[in-house]
Amino acid sequence: MDHHQPGSEPDVGERPFRRGVVAVIRTNTTVTALTAARGLANTSVVGIEVTMTVPNAPKVIARLRSEGVQRVGAGTVRTLDQLKRCVDAGADFLVCPHLDPQLVDAAAESGVPIVPGALTPTEIMTAINLGVAAVKVFPVSAVGGHGYLRAVLEPLPDARLVVSGEVALAEVAGYLSVGAWAVCLGSSLWLCKEAENGDSDAVRRFAQHALQKAVDG
Numbered sequence: 001m002d003h004h005q006p007g008s009e010p011d012v013g014e015r016p017f018r019r020g021v022v023a024v025i026r027t028n029t030t031v032t033a034l035t036a037a038r039g040l041a042n043t044s045v046v047g048i049e050v051t052m053t054v055p056n057a058p059k060v061i062a063r064l065r066s067e068g069v070q071r072v073g074a075g076t077v078r079t080l081d082q083l084k085r086c087v088d089a090g091a092d093f094l095v096c097p098h099l100d101p102q103l104v105d106a107a108a109e110s111g112v113p114i115v116p117g118a119l120t121p122t123e124i125m126t127a128i129n130l131g132v133a134a135v136k137v138f139p140v141s142a143v144g145g146h147g148y149l150r151a152v153l154e155p156l157p158d159a160r161l162v163v164s165g166e167v168a169l170a171e172v173a174g175y176l177s178v179g180a181w182a183v184c185l186g187s188s189l190w191l192c193k194e195a196e197n198g199d200s201d202a203v204r205r206f207a208q209h210a211l212q213k214a215v216d217g
Contacts, residue, residue, distance in 0.1 A: 016093035016113030016133040017071055017182065020046035021172060021211060022162065024075060024186045026053055031198060033060050036190040039203025041069045044211055045189075046182060049095055051075035052082055058089040065090035080106055087112050095136060095162075099123055104130045115162055119143065121152055124159060134181055139165030146171065150178045172214035185214065 023045045025036050033054045040048050041064075048069070050057050053076055064072045073093035074086035083103055086094060087110045094107055099116040104127075107114035113133035118124045127135045140148060140163040149163060163175050164184035172183045189210050194202030 016073070016115055017047040019176070019181055020044065020183075021189070021214060022047040022049055022182050022184045023189050023207070024049045024051065024164070024184050025190065026051045026075075026186060027191075028055065029196070030055050030060055032195050033057075034063065035195050035198050035200045036203055037064050037069060037072065038067070038200035039195070040190055040207050041071075042204050043207045045071070045207070047071045047073055047093065049073050049075040049093075049184070052077060052086075058085040058091075061086060061091050062089040077103065079103075083107065083110075093133070097136075097138060099127050099130075101130060104132055117164075121156065124152065124156065124161070128159060134160040134162050136162045136164050136184070138163075140175075141166040141171075146174045146178055149175060149180060153179045169210055169214045173216065183214075185210075189214075 023040045025033050027033050033050060037048050048071055050060050054060055061072055061074060071092055073095060074091040075095040077083050077086060077094050077096050080102060083094060083106050091112060094112055094114045096103060097117040099118050104114055104116060115134045115136050116127050116132055117136045117138040118127050124135050142165060160181040162182040163180045167183055167185060169188050175183045190203055190207050192206045
């Protein structure tokens with residue numbers, strides 16, 4: 001995804017990523033994060049989110065981008081310093097667990113799409129009115145899952161909502177069918193013993209199988 005210069009028109013068709021599944025990498029080791037991302041890069045996931053809880057996350061993002069991996073973003077971005085480091089590392093998109101107008105403004109200035117976290121209709125509309133690329137509904141499972149998303153989208157049918165928070169593989173198809181723009185999946189998508197051993201091709205096979213299950217519901 002090409003970065004946009006401040007003031008340019010957004011590519012509204014796919015910002016911050018296409019409709020589908022976003023893989024979230026949250027692990028305690030850099031090696032596992034790199035292996036998981038390399039494997040996921042060759043699957044149908046629409047985005048690879050490296051969370052800031054991964055050791056040296058900006059360096060992981062920079063390494064992946066230098067290897068030509070596409071659709072790599074930063075997750076759990078909570079501060080302006082983290083945002084700057086991720087943008088400098090080449091992150092394609094930024095995801096936050098919360099809504100902070102300062103972070104939204106900084107992302108806009110950098111030209112990198114941002115997906116802040118929100119939960120209530122008021123928070124979601126506040127984010128949309130700030131001009132964000134999409135809004136992460138978090139933690140969706142804790143407040144009703146499919147039913148909650150359906151209820152929110154009824155009065156807000158054009159909202160580009162990304163669901164996150166303890167989503168199971170079997171729930172993905174349901175979220176997409178009720179109107180989610182994207183669904184975030186964590187370790188159920190990529191965590192296998194081979195990931196810890198540096199076998200990215202094994203991760204790819206594991207992820208492809210998991211994605212097939214997710215699509216079939």
